[in-house]
Structures are given as C-alpha cells and as structure tokens.
Amino acid sequence: MTVLLFNASARKQGNTATLGERLLTDIPHTTIHLMDHHLNFVQDNRDTGRPQADPTDDYESLMAQFATANDIVLATPVYWYDMAAPLKVFMDRWFDSYTNGFPFAGKRVYLLIVGADQPEIKAAGIANAVRYSCAWLKMDFCGVTTVTADGPHDIAAMTTFPASFGALRLNLEKIV
Ligand SMILES: Cc1cc2nc3c(=O)[nH]c(=O)nc-3n(C[C@H](O)[C@H](O)[C@H](O)COP(=O)(O)O)c2cc1C
Structure with missing residues (x-):
C-alpha cells in the first residue's frame, strides 16, 4: 500500500517538502501539495438536515x-505558532468523512x-491536535x-536531524 505525503506549505520546494522527501528517501510514496488543491472550509450540517458533504x-x-494508503505523512510549516491553514482545513474536512463512515x-x-x-516549544499544540x-x-x-529551519534551503543543507526523525524513519522502514 502506498505512502502518502501531504505537504501543507506554501513553498512547494521548501523545508517542509524537503523534510518529507528526506524522511521518505527510497520509500515509494506519493506527494500531495495541499496548496495545489481547492478545499472549502468545513460546514457543520449536524443540525441542518443537509448531508455532511461538499x-x-x-x-x-x-x-x-x-x-488507498496505510501510511500518511502530514507535513506542515509553523504559521503563527500553529499548523498551516491548508492542513487545518483538510483535517477539519475529515469530519465529512467521519460522518460518512470513511475507514x-x-x-x-x-x-x-x-x-x-x-x-x-511554541508550536507544541500542533502535535496534540494531530495526536488527539x-x-x-x-x-x-x-x-x-519538529525541526527548526527558516530559509527555503535550510533542510536541504542539514546533515543531522533530531532523534525523533530517525525514530519516524525506522517506523516507516518497518512497513515497506
Ligand atoms: C505566514 C508565515 C507565518 C509564520 N509563522 C511562524 C511562527 O509562528 N513560528 C515559527 O516558528 N515560524 C513561523 N514561520 C516561519 C516558517 O515556519 C519557516 O520559515 C519554515 O521553515 C517554512 O517552511 P517551508 O520552507 O516549508 O515553507 C512563518 C512563516 C510564514 C510564511
């Protein structure tokens, strides 16, 4: 089953995308840049009688x-100490899928x-939101x-990553 990488950054070749590609080096995967897609904000139709779908x-x-994927990599830059809006909007819309029995x-x-x-430290809330x-x-x-980087090629130039990056990579290697 394929691995999907969702990149929420506005820079399609920036740090977030590069981190994802480096994590998935030699692991077959498909990259989706959320910015390439049109996503509406979620509607809450619970009390309207309308279907929870758009x-x-x-x-x-x-x-x-x-x-089609068993393994989903969500990759986001920090924008204003939170996840980037494309990922938030995408995750909000999971409510549609949840309501309609998506597996x-x-x-x-x-x-x-x-x-x-x-x-x-300052964007710790992102992990909680995704975890819960x-x-x-x-x-x-x-x-x-979580990796600290700013200039668009910072991650490309990095030679060492946090131990947590290695741990994710080991987890992914187990599945391919
Ligand atoms: C709109 C915007 C808001 C940002 N807000 C934050 C922030 O609150 N905290 C932070 O650590 N970095 C912030 N940054 C910096 C980015 O997280 C950082 O440059 C990151 O490396 C961008 O990843 P990218 O190359 O994939 O776009 C912000 C950048 C932008 C463009």
Missing part, C-alpha cells in the same frame, strides 16, 4: 487517495513540523518530529 471541491478526490481506523499517521522560532484527532478517528499516531 462535492464542489477537491476534498473527495484527495480522500480517494487517502483511502480511517488503523491508518498510520506521521507528523513533520518545521518552524523558525523554537517550534518544539488520530485517536478520535482510531488512526495510529506514529510520532512527530
């Missing part, structure tokens, strides 16, 4: 790919975070690595 954007086609359970999720200003969302959806949260 077929007018790219969400369903992204989830069709999601359905999230058992998928393995890995999280990559890149920020410039002490992201490990995975738990809610019965997905297996397989860990997070």
Whole structure:
C-alpha cells in the first residue's frame, strides 16, 4: 500500500517538502501539495438536515487517495505558532468523512513540523491536535518530529536531524 505525503506549505520546494522527501528517501510514496488543491472550509450540517458533504471541491478526490494508503505523512510549516491553514482545513474536512463512515481506523499517521522560532516549544499544540484527532478517528499516531529551519534551503543543507526523525524513519522502514 502506498505512502502518502501531504505537504501543507506554501513553498512547494521548501523545508517542509524537503523534510518529507528526506524522511521518505527510497520509500515509494506519493506527494500531495495541499496548496495545489481547492478545499472549502468545513460546514457543520449536524443540525441542518443537509448531508455532511461538499462535492464542489477537491476534498473527495484527495480522500480517494487517502483511502488507498496505510501510511500518511502530514507535513506542515509553523504559521503563527500553529499548523498551516491548508492542513487545518483538510483535517477539519475529515469530519465529512467521519460522518460518512470513511475507514480511517488503523491508518498510520506521521507528523513533520518545521518552524523558525523554537517550534518544539511554541508550536507544541500542533502535535496534540494531530495526536488527539488520530485517536478520535482510531488512526495510529506514529510520532512527530519538529525541526527548526527558516530559509527555503535550510533542510536541504542539514546533515543531522533530531532523534525523533530517525525514530519516524525506522517506523516507516518497518512497513515497506
Ligand atoms: C505566514 C508565515 C507565518 C509564520 N509563522 C511562524 C511562527 O509562528 N513560528 C515559527 O516558528 N515560524 C513561523 N514561520 C516561519 C516558517 O515556519 C519557516 O520559515 C519554515 O521553515 C517554512 O517552511 P517551508 O520552507 O516549508 O515553507 C512563518 C512563516 C510564514 C510564511
């Protein structure tokens, strides 16, 4: 089963994408740049009688790919001490899929975070949001690595990564 890398950065060749590609070196995968896709904000139709679905954007086609993968790498830069909006909007829309019985359970999720200003401390909320969302959806949260970088080629130039990066890589090697 394929590995999917979702890059939430506005820089498609920037640090976040590069970190994802370096994590997945020699591991077959498909990269999806969320910025290439049109995603509407989630609607909350619980009290309206309308279906919890929005077929007018790219969400369903992204989830069709999601359905084929056992391993999902979510990669986000830190924007204003939180995840980048494309990932937030995408995750908000998981409510549509959850409501309609999408088979999230058992998928393995890995999280990559890149920020410039002490992201490990100041953007710690991102990991919690993803961890608890995975738990809610019965997905297996397989860990997070947070890397400090700012200039667009910082990650490409890095020769050492945090131990958490190595741990994620080992987890991924087990599945391929
Ligand atoms: C709109 C915007 C907001 C940002 N806010 C933060 C922030 O709150 N904390 C932080 O550590 N870095 C922040 N950054 C810096 C980016 O996280 C950093 O440059 C990162 O390496 C970008 O990854 P990329 O190369 O994949 O785009 C911000 C960058 C942008 C463009």
